[in-house]
Amino acid sequence: MKGYKFLKSELVDSTIRGRIRLASLAYYRAMEGPQWIADRNDGVDTAILEKFTHRRTNPEAAFHRRKLSSAMGIKIEGNADNINFAGTVRTETTAPPCHIYCFSLEPFDSARKAMCEDAPQEYRYDACVEIADIDWFCRCVSNGKIDGLPLSNLMAELYHRDVSYEKKVHRFESSEPFSVDPFSKHNQFRYQQEYRLLFLPRKPLPDHVFVDFLVPPGLLQRKSLS
Structure with missing residues (x-):
C-alpha cells in the first residue's frame, strides 16, 4: 500500500535521504491558526x-x-x-505523551487537492514524496536513530494505521470500556486521508525529534503534483 507525504519542497531531498521529523500530539494541540494541521482535540x-x-x-x-x-x-x-x-x-x-509522523493514503488526486489546494493558505504544500510500501517504510523507520541512538532506546512502541474520522463522545452508560484513541480525529479532517505512525517515548522528549534511517532503493521518490 502506497502513501504520500505532502510537504514543503525544501524538505523533499532530506526526506528521500531518510530524515523525518516526529512531533508530539501536544504540539499539534497547542498550534494556533486554522484547525487543519493544528488540532486542539488530537488525542483528546x-x-x-x-x-x-x-x-x-x-x-x-x-x-x-x-x-x-x-x-x-x-x-x-x-x-x-x-x-x-x-x-x-x-x-x-488526553492520550499518554506520544509523537507522530503522518502522511496521506490513496487516492492520490483527492489527497493532493486537500493538502495542496483546499488547505488553509498557510498550510498548503508544494511537493510530495511517494512511499512505495507503508509497511516497508515503517520497518525502516523503526530501525532508525535519533541523535545517533537507536530509536528503540528512546521509543518503547511504534503503532501505525489509518486514522478514523469518527471522533466519539463516550457515554458513561454505554457498555464499552473507555479509552482514548489517538488514531481518531473529527470528521472535518477526513479529506487529509491520514495514515499515522505513533511512537510512545520511554522518557520525556522535545516536541520535535528527527529520525535518521536507511532508505533502500525504490522506497521513497519525489512525486509530481501535476
Missing part, C-alpha cells in the same frame, strides 16, 4: 455522565468504579454507596 476524547447512581449492590459496580476513574477522573473509595450524580459531568481525557 470526551466522556459524558448523566444522572447516574452508584450502588455497591449493582452487579456491575466494579466495572462502574473503574469506568468512573478512567473516563471521568472520579474515584470512589472504600465502602461509599448510593452516590448520586444528579446533573451532567463532562470530562476530557
Whole structure:
C-alpha cells in the first residue's frame, strides 16, 4: 500500500535521504491558526455522565468504579454507596505523551487537492514524496536513530494505521470500556486521508525529534503534483 507525504519542497531531498521529523500530539494541540494541521482535540476524547447512581449492590459496580476513574477522573473509595450524580459531568481525557509522523493514503488526486489546494493558505504544500510500501517504510523507520541512538532506546512502541474520522463522545452508560484513541480525529479532517505512525517515548522528549534511517532503493521518490 502506497502513501504520500505532502510537504514543503525544501524538505523533499532530506526526506528521500531518510530524515523525518516526529512531533508530539501536544504540539499539534497547542498550534494556533486554522484547525487543519493544528488540532486542539488530537488525542483528546470526551466522556459524558448523566444522572447516574452508584450502588455497591449493582452487579456491575466494579466495572462502574473503574469506568468512573478512567473516563471521568472520579474515584470512589472504600465502602461509599448510593452516590448520586444528579446533573451532567463532562470530562476530557488526553492520550499518554506520544509523537507522530503522518502522511496521506490513496487516492492520490483527492489527497493532493486537500493538502495542496483546499488547505488553509498557510498550510498548503508544494511537493510530495511517494512511499512505495507503508509497511516497508515503517520497518525502516523503526530501525532508525535519533541523535545517533537507536530509536528503540528512546521509543518503547511504534503503532501505525489509518486514522478514523469518527471522533466519539463516550457515554458513561454505554457498555464499552473507555479509552482514548489517538488514531481518531473529527470528521472535518477526513479529506487529509491520514495514515499515522505513533511512537510512545520511554522518557520525556522535545516536541520535535528527527529520525535518521536507511532508505533502500525504490522506497521513497519525489512525486509530481501535476
